[in-house]
Amino acid sequence: MSDKTGGPGDDTSLLTKTRSKTQRPPLYKVMLLNDDYTPMEFVVHVLERFFGLNHAQAFEIMLTVHKKGLAVVGVFSFEVAETKVAQVMDFARRHQHPLQCTMEKE
Numbered sequence: 001m002s003d004k005t006g007g008p009g010d011d012t013s014l015l016t017k018t019r020s021k022t023q024r025p026p027l028y029k030v031m032l033l034n035d036d037y038t039p040m041e042f043v044v045h046v047l048e049r050f051f052g053l054n055h056a057q058a059f060e061i062m063l064t065v066h067k068k069g070l071a072v073v074g075v076f077s078f079e080v081a082e083t084k085v086a087q088v089m090d091f092a093r094r095h096q097h098p099l100q101c102t103m104e105k106e
């Protein structure tokens, strides 16, 4: 019997599958910027409080920012990164320190 039923295999376009690579959600680097006024202890406290670092890790990253001008403090999903930046900026503002925290797509 001829295959004119409109069933599978009748239309060649149905055989063209779009191959889509598995999509990973984009990640965002959260960075701390150096300035001349924010006390070192305050920065260490911020890193412990908002990024879950222990004192030694926090001190090391603070020193990297102090010496190099900036450092990545963590990599997160967009929403988590946005929340961390907002928390740090708000905490710094409330303590009247000019500390800056930014995020950038990885």
Ligand code: TYC
Binding pocket: 032, 033, 034, 035, 036, 037, 038, 039, 040, 043, 062, 063, 065, 066, 099, 100
């Ligand atoms: N440079 C500051 C000082 O000498 C310390 C500092 C470190 C400030 C890291 C901001 O993100 C920063 N007091």
